[in-house]
Amino acid sequence: MSGIIAAAIAVIGTLLGAVVAHRYQQRTAALSAANADRERDHQRLLDACADFIALAEDYRRAQYDRWTSQHRDAESEAALSARAESYQLYAEVRSSIYRLHLVAVSQQMRYLAEQAANIQTETREIFLATDRTDMLRRGEIAERSCEAFVIRAREVLHQEGRNSSEPA
Numbered sequence: 760m761s762g763i764i765a766a767a768i769a770v771i772g773t774l775l776g777a778v779v780a781h782r783y784q785q786r787t788a789a790l791s792a793a794n795a796d797r798e799r800d801h802q803r804l805l806d807a808c809a810d811f812i813a814l815a816e817d818y819r820r821a822q823y824d825r826w827t828s829q830h831r832d833a834e835s836e837a838a839l840s841a842r843a844e845s846y847q848l849y850a851e852v853r854s855s856i857y858r859l860h861l862v863a864v865s866q867q868m869r870y871l872a873e874q875a876a877n878i879q880t881e882t883r884e885i886f887l888a889t890d891r892t893d894m895l896r897r898g899e900i901a902e903r904s905c906e907a908f909v910i911r912a913r914e915v916l917h918q919e920g921r922n923s924s925e926p927a
Contacts, residue, residue: 801919803862808912811855811875812905815882818848819901822885826894829886845886852879867915874911878904 825845828838856879859872881901888894 807859814852821845821848
């Protein structure tokens, strides 16, 4: 009889151990998946910010070129080419801003997307300058906004990265 009790206890212990091990594996898998999701979101935000700022810089340069060529000879091939490049980069910057909005899950990230939209507007207004001094002043405003965006993006990315390394 004691052999049967010992065997029953052994079976129950084995089953209990299997259940505990299974629950532990499920929890570990869920934590790993959550960490991978956070890391993927962090990488998406990093990529979106880097893409935006590169395009914003190109767009600002294109706006300088467009303004300069327009005021030299509005009908020249250079002016037409500068305008076409400006329109193309405008569309790419807008697309990049939409991408930022899509990956913005926290309030800080949404603020970055709004900041990016302001940069696009400031950069677009370079072409509206009345003279060279005004054009350069508008360009400096857009450039300072880009620098502020990079600083803020670095802070948000650092915060998001720190949050992704914490256990869920």
